[in-house]
Amino acid sequence: MGNSSKKEAAEGGEGGAVAEEVEEGAEQKKKEEDEPYYDQELPPQVEDSVESRESMLGLTFLGLSNLPTRICSLTQLEKLFLSNNRLQKLPNAFAQLERLRVLGLDQNKFDDIPLVVCELVNLTHLYLSNNKLLTVPVELCNLENLRCLWLDGNYFQHFPRLLMKLPNLSSLQLGDNMIRDLPNNLWRMEQLQGLWLYGNRFSKFPKVLTRMEYLEVLDLDRNQIPSLPDLDHLPALRLFAYDLNPVKVPPKVLDEVMLVGPGAADLRDAREQKLEEERQGAEEEAARHAEMEAKLLLKIRLKGPTQLSTLAPEQEPEQEPGTSPDRQPNGVADGMVNGVGLDGREGQ
Template structure:
């Protein structure tokens, strides 16, 4: 009995000792975490105390966001790229002044729910993580204009984006998309759409209904045939490089194209414009020598000497009753208002002067270089340099 009792007491003592050991281990881990947080990388402490509305903690090897960050109520821009974050603390919802949040190159498998409470966000960068879907709470981000989530694992286009009425720039390249939903046209605010590096084998026809698109990138897919894109009136840049096609699709004269055969296409287009310009100049010279006034698009070019007669003749030439009356009235009031000055050449698109100033379309970062002739995409991993101005460009990254 005594031995048995002794043995039982010993077992209880051993069990109690085991519990003490487990608690001690947990306490030790907490202590290590606290010490780890106290030992901030060089220079970070000064950042916290600076009062700067921009905080860049990129590539600091953080496994979790330092708790002190969530107390910086003055923050407007927070960059935490290239760390090992899997989520964010709920306390980040305190940063209601945050407008830009960059979480590229981390280890997130889900979008932290706390992000969806940052209702003043205008730009959110989630590229190069492990995302497969978006939470329905994303609809809370009604101010969001720019969303970049390239180099993730999306197999289907996330319909949660439909609930973001102000989203103008969507970067979803280097994912696993094969199709687009037939009602994608509902995203009427969209101006820039990057779909490069996905798995499209045919051109998504729904894109032909995206009449407000200015930038469309379908590089590195498996599309062998493109339809005419002339029905996209706002389109200014179309990139189709590294698809199995030999020539660009039909586009409006204002569109810059990038891809196989694009250089020859652009050269030929410029040569055609030059021929038309010279022909128009020659015609104008011949008319001048003959003492006649050149008629451009049915409207006399130089008719200030007889304004009323010029307006009436222009109206007859146009052949439209309503227009005739309007032009004639304008001629009676002021000849100059009825006269259209036109040099005979077609409208030219100055490729060197293209600047997409809207912050929503082009978000600044390495990987987007525009030199007027070619558009170069560098998709190697890089350190992002975020522009402090409101307007920005394109970034890309490999998974």
């Protein structure tokens, strides 16, 4: 706008109205350039899914370079998959999808994580694999409910420290990047249970991992780690993968841990043999115990039932010679045994 036009606009002249129209047109054009989204025609089955207004929508493998605007009006969506397209950004109206819990943006062309995604505070799962990401924005810390984050197949050279501020993150995928080390205070992520670091550039085992007692899954496949420390002090660990590293000896781990890497098969065979020996030993012990119980039961049956006395030991009557403690007294029979006849006289 020239100086004369600015002056007329300030004075409220006719040129001011024209100037305002020019400014509005420029703003609208800029907005269209910033958000070139349109309602393109979608395949019939996809159109049916959009019209059904269900809580889940899949728009994968459609070659989308822009997101159709009407998708942002589907406020009932809880799961949205936009994987395997050509998306580079998302419209600001995307923030209307407040109920989203699962969002798939993997296999696209994002150079940065769209800031509008960081406004979806109910997200629990966010997939951004195989894009062109180098960093994460500070705004990502808004996603306090995020539990699962996939950032594998990007261009990260360092561990994104901002992820340590996500209080509920339990599963983190950072494989196939260019990371060489980890923060020394990573062990503070006590909620982290699964960590995938395969296909990076680690030349030694990160010491901080030996302090992460809550880790259940650790994947360090395809790195350059020559040796591994003992991990038998990690109580929660259940799977440790270190395949395709220059490692010759597997680490010591608890018996419950599954190992994937050099020497793991031999260790697994040794464990199975040990378990088989323990099983056979337990079966033999159970058989001996059962045999002893059977012999004891047979002995009791042959001896016959015994009558238990309710008298104290000092009150028990003295046993007459020649009588059995288990036999009840019988005057007639006892008399005959002692040579006394039925009439009370002595005789045979």
